[in-house]
Structures are given as C-alpha cells and as structure tokens.
Amino acid sequence: MTILAKHASYKLAYDALRAHGVDPFNVRFDSVLSPTEGILNGRRMILLGTNNYLGLTFDPDCIAKAVEATSRQGTGTTGSRIANGSYDGHLRLEQRLAEFYGRKHAMVFSTGYQANLGVLSTLVGRGDHLMLDADSHASIYDGSRLGGAEVIRFRHNSPDDLYKRLRRLAGSPGERLIVVEGIYSMLGDTAPLKEIAAVKRETGAYLLVDEAHSLGVLGAKGRGAAEAAAVEEDVDFIVGTFSKSLGSVGGFCVSDTADFDIMRVVCRPYMFTASLPPGVIASTLEALHKLETEPRLRASLMRNAKRLHDGLGALGFTTGPQANPIVAVVMPDQEVAVTFWNMLLESGLYLNLALPPATPSNAPLLRTSVSAAHTTKQIDAALEIFAHVGSELQCLPSDRRRAGGVV
Amino acid sequence: MRETHQLALVASNNGPERNPVREEIAAVFEQVLGHAVQITDQTDIVEDLGLDSLGVMNFVMAIEDFYDISIPLDRIAQVQTVGDLIQAVEQLRSGVPA
Secondary structure, eight states, rough: OOOOOOOOHHHHHHHHHHTTTSSSSSSSSSSSSSEEEEEEEEEEEOOOOSSSSTTTTTTHHHHHHHHHHHHHHHHHOOSSSSHOOOHHHHHHHHHHHHHHHHHHEEEEEHHHHHHHHHHHHHHTTTOOOEETTTTOOHHHHHHHHHHHHHEEEEEETOOHHHHHHHHTTOOOOSSSEEEEEOOTTTTBBBOOOHHHHHHHHHHTOEEEEEEEETTTTSSSTOOOOOHTOOOOGGEEEEEEEEESTTSSEEEEEEEOOGGGGHHHOOOHHHHHHHOOOOOHHHHHHHHHHHHOOOOOHHHHHHHHHHHHHHHHHTTTBOOOOOOOOOEEEOOOSSSHHHHHHHHHHHTTEEEEEETTTTTSSSOOOOEEEEEOOOOOOHHHHHHHHHHHHHHTOOOOOHHHHHTSEEE | TGGGOOOOOOOOEEEEEEEEEHHHHHHHHHHHHHHHHOOTTTOOOTTTTOHHHHHHHHHHHHHHEOOOOEEOOHHHHHBBBBHHHHHHHHHTTOOOOO
16 A cells, blocks of 8 residues: 555556556657657557647758757756746747737746646636536646636536526626637537627626637637637637647737736746746747648648548548547447557557546547648548458447347 | 525434435436435435446536536535535525535
8 A cells, every 4th residue: 555545446447458458548659750650669650649730740940940949049948937037939929929819918838738727727716707618628627726716617518508507606796707628629529619709798707718729720810719710809818739730838828808917927837837948939939830821731631630530430430520630439338449449559550549537428539630741641541440440340330230230 | 496496404414304405316316317216315426326427427417407506616526425415505505605
C-alpha cells in the first residue's frame, strides 16, 4: 500500500488494458517523420490522431522562424512575464491574435489548458454562475473549480436546457458565464452557436467559446465556429490553443471587454508559470500567417475529413454526426475497441483510443483527426485498414450478416 | 411548476417516516435505470445502485428536470446517499443558497 492506493481501481483497469497489447496511453514513437507519418517499433505508421489539422509542424518557414528566434533570443524565458518581463514576440503575437479576431485585446498563455484554467477562474468567482456544456473538456471543468463560482452543467449541445437553467437562476445575484466549445474534441460535433447566442442575448449572460479544435478549421477566415455561425458579435471571450492547427504549444484569450488587462495581475495560471519560449512564439506567429494567407490548407483539411467520414460511413461504421476533422468511430464495447485499436496499430495506422469516462457516452471511441497534410492515398489506405480490421472482427454490418449475427 | 412541488423542510431525513421526496426520487431512479429499486436514506447512489459517472449524471439531470432545479456541481460532489440527495433537493427547492 502506498499513498497512491486510492487509485487502485484505475490501476486495475489500466493493467487489464495494457495486458491486451500496446499501452494506448503511452505509445512510444521511435521517431515522428512528418505531420502524417511516424515510426513505431521500427514500422512506418500513418498518423491519424494527432490534431495536426493544418499539418504545419514541419512547415519549413515555421521551423526557420523558430530556429532564428531561438538562436537570437535563447531557448527559454526562464520565468513568468510578471517576473521576467515580456519579450517582443509575446507582445507581437498578442497583437496579431487581436487583429486576426478583430478584437481589442489578447492574452497569451503557456498552454491551452492553462488558458481555460486562467480565464474561467478569473472571469467568474464566488457568487457568480458558470454554465458548462456537460461534454466540456477537462480543462474547462478544472478551471471551473479554481475560481469558486457555482457550476451548473447543461445537456450537451442543448440550448433549451441551457435556457431552462438560466431561467431557474432568475433573481439570484451574480454574473452568468456560458462556456461552450466550437468543435467538441471527442465526437467532432459543433456547438449550435446561433441558438446559444440567442439564449445568451435573452438572458443577459456572457458567452465564452473555446475554439481549440475549430481555429484554422471552421469559418471563411479560419477564426472558428463563431465565425462560421456568424455570431462573433455575441461571443464575449474566445479561448484557443496553438497546439493544434498552429502546430506548436500555448493558449490564448481574445476579447473586447474593457479592463481586460487587469487579468495580467489577477489571473494566477498566467502569472505563476513560465512564459512561452521565443522559438515557440516565432513558429506560432508564422503558422498564424499561413492560416490567414493559405486558405487552401483549410480546403484540403475539409476534403480529407469528408473523404474519411463518408468512407467510414459507407463501410458501415457509426461515426459522429458531422464531417469535421475529428472523426470518431463508435465501438460496441471496450473489448472490441481495444482489440480493434491494437490491430489498427499492427496494420500501420495510429489513432486515439478513447474510453469512458473520457467519452460522451458509455461507448468507447476510435478517435481520428485528419490533417490538411494527409494525401488522398493515405486517407484511402486508412479506410482500407479500417475495412480489413472491421471485417476480421466482424464489426461491419455486412460481415455480421454473413456471419448470421444480424439480419 | 415550482409551486406544485412545494414541500415543508424536513428537519431530519433519517426517520422511517414516509417521505414524498424519497418516493419521487425512487420513481426517477426507476425511470433512468429501467427497473424497480428499493431505496432508503442510507442507500449509496454509486455503490448500491451501481451507477457509473455517466449514469449519475443522467440521473441527476432527470432529478433536476423533475423538480425544475439545477444542482450545482459542488453540491453533487457532496451527495453520496439518497438521504444527502433528498436534503440537497429540499434545500434547493426552498431557496437555501448552495
């Protein structure tokens, strides 16, 4: 018995999972070769689960900017911006983000996780009300606990349930902040932002949209789900990350709210962690430039997403409702999911195994994320591998028919 | 909706007396689980009824709909037994701040 004995039930489940094959939560790549390929146990793999939406991690210009900034300004800032000061890159990136979103203010955080921790815990506190979609990311749940606001959960993507809960609060003091995500990270479904914005207007709440998975993905300019739904004016705060479409690491918040800069001296997850190193800032700036000036990246991404989503559907797999860059395949149970995932890996296809309670329902998911950098050939190869493994495991409707399982 | 469910606050939830809230909660449990359940105030919602975290969430949302209340997350975290839940429901319906 150790101090970690309290996690015994997780250990039991984790050990059982690992006994099944490769540890899905600790995959060790020998090397990563490109946004879409890596080597695992000596074998070349297609990467179809790394959120690398625009495929910019190996972009020569982004790399050159990172190298140049690192040579000129060093590998790290060795502290927070309140202690060690801001570098010109931090300020430039904040200015560029504000311009990109057409907002007055922007603030950069060291990770997307910290952006949610910081913003949620600073905007609302004791006596305020935080309205969270039930399928919110862990960083939103964790941020909600840090600030002391009363946290109320509404049914996933249900503006009616949100409205009902805000109505129940009528008459009680305190601010209301609604938090939703542009694209939800597990099933790839988008929030009904038009309807949610209407609820926001009617109830006088504030609205925050986390565009982590939708920046560079949705909207004519790539600003995300709020742009795509034409409700940017109703969104008071946008939070996002650099670690997906922008191919680096870090998080941000943009807003028009007056007094925004007070956050810099009251927001603890901003104040008490080291700021992003110059190389990361420089590659992020360049990636943002690419996102703005190369809309063909978004077009390739959506073309690949549709090809994979439609292809999996045609094979008979159950996927999420929309052809977004996150395509999740619903598995009947954990046993099949783990076996399926291991067989995909053996066949040269890497993606994410998502198990409850990290999934929105009790069903495990094989979660894929598509990149603009995938070739049509790679998407088709992935579909072929899916078809082969699905058929081996008799997971496809046609196979079950053949096997006499389902009529 | 609220008026039709008005109930006096009960000082103690541990007595053997019939408690309409407990009966209503049992009915919601049956609806969510799809089978009849025997519950007392001491029934542990996770241990005794075998609900996982998603089951608990669905059950809590059904309870919230039934009483037209929202149970804040920190209050849900304090609820372990049916008795705790009855107390939370009664307090929220009588307007006692969370």
